[in-house]
Amino acid sequence: MPELPEVETTTNGIRPHLRGQTIERFIIRERRLRWPISEAIDQLTGQKINDVYRRGKYILMSIEQGTMLWHLGMSGSMRVLPINSPVAKHEHVEMQLSSGQALKFRDPRRFGSLLFTKDDPLEHKLLCKLGPEPLSDDFNTDYLYKACRNRSTAIKSLVMDSHRVVGVGNIYASEALFSAGILPTREAGSISKKRLGKLVETIKNTLQAAIEKGGTTLQDFSQSDGKPGYFTQSLQVYAVKEGCRVCGKTIRKIVQNQRSSYYCPKCQS
DNA sequence: CGAGGGACCTGGTTGC
DNA sequence: TGCAACCAGGTCCCTC
Incomplete structure (x- = not known):
């Protein structure tokens, strides 16, 4: 599914709903994504989301302790919906927010991922060797x-x-x-x-x-x-x-x- | 180092 | 109608 425009659209769409919110609770229904979702994610409850941005096809969410790295793979999508809205099929992760809404990650093929790093996310193994952004002047x-x-x-x-x-x-x-x-x-x-x-x-x-x-x-x-x-x-x-x-x-x-x-x-x- | 192919998954469509 | 085969927006990792 998603190439850069789809990831950019998603990032811009969810940002206003996430920025400044506190993570109240994670509901992880399926940990087996491209890489298994680490237990470290569960420990992020109570953290505030400072920013949401994109690098390549990764969606980064910076919180006080570090950064979550999301990837939509081939079939992933994200929506922000009320906490009590019905759970869709293949909705593997639900991140409940202080606003009463939840970020819902759905990914039928499970090629997507959700990782966490305490360090500079751009130095992460999966991001540090990425080429330039195509819309930047570095790509010429x-x-x-x-x-x-x-x-x-x-x-x-x-x-x-x-x-x-x-x-x-x-x-x-x-x-x-x-x-x-x-x-x-x-x-x-x-x-x-x-x-x-x-x-x-x-x-x-x-x-x-x-x-x-x-x-x-x-x-x-x-x-x-x-x-x-x-x-x-x-x-x-x-x-x-x-x-x-x-x-x-x-x-x-x-x-x-x-x-x-x-x-x-x-x-x- | 570069090139090529397998691997990871589910579900919709196509064709017999 | 049923079922198997094929195809799909990504990309890491292994082999040659």
């Missing part, structure tokens, strides 16, 4: 050009590697490559600096546009208010079965690294 033409040089891997794989740049998942990789006119299978090291510059631009524009529309809903993603993401209607190639919106040629689907890639055989080279 020079950076991508250097990352691609002498690299034989396909450009789509490279752009989806969070150690190169965070937040570009399977949907937006296909979309940004289409807008840049670059085939997903193109060898990274063989692309001119000028075209990589275009790709930097289309990655930023695609992610920004998706954030503004609340992300993309394919199956079950919903924003923290329960509404779907409206970027779905803006998809140019991902899961598109009709002809290309630009030239009319049939959009092709191939498999790369066990993931589906979509592209237009005429508009991309």
Whole structure:
């Protein structure tokens, strides 16, 4: 499910309900997520939440003692609802707040995670090697050009590697490559600096546009208010079965690294 | 070091 | 209608 726009949408949606609240109680119904939820989480009762922010696809919640690190995996979602609202299927964690509301984490496939660290969260093992944020100035033409040089891997794989740049998942990789006119299978090291510059631009524009529309809903993603993401209607190639919106040629689907890639055989080279 | 594939899960859709 | 096969927004970790 969630790529950067969906995580950003979720983070912004829950922040106003969490900031300044005290954690009254944790109800953990299933500890077996990507990594088992540690007992340390249960000890966070009584702590105040100071801030909620995002790094890559992680949602960070800083509290007095340290930081909770949440990840939505493929199927995770979060909502803030009254404490007594009905428990949904696969609602593995409920964090009850002093406001009378609760943050509810639902994740059918359990690829998500909830971790805790007392130290600088950005130094955490899972975060310290992450690449730059795609919407920041650190992600620019020079950076991508250097990352691609002498690299034989396909450009789509490279752009989806969070150690190169965070937040570009399977949907937006296909979309940004289409807008840049670059085939997903193109060898990274063989692309001119000028075209990589275009790709930097289309990655930023695609992610920004998706954030503004609340992300993309394919199956079950919903924003923290329960509404779907409206970027779905803006998809140019991902899961598109009709002809290309630009030239009319049939959009092709191939498999790369066990993931589906979509592209237009005429508009991309 | 880089590339590639398996692993972790449930549920919706597709096809026989 | 039933059931098996396949597919899905992520990413770590192991092997070569």
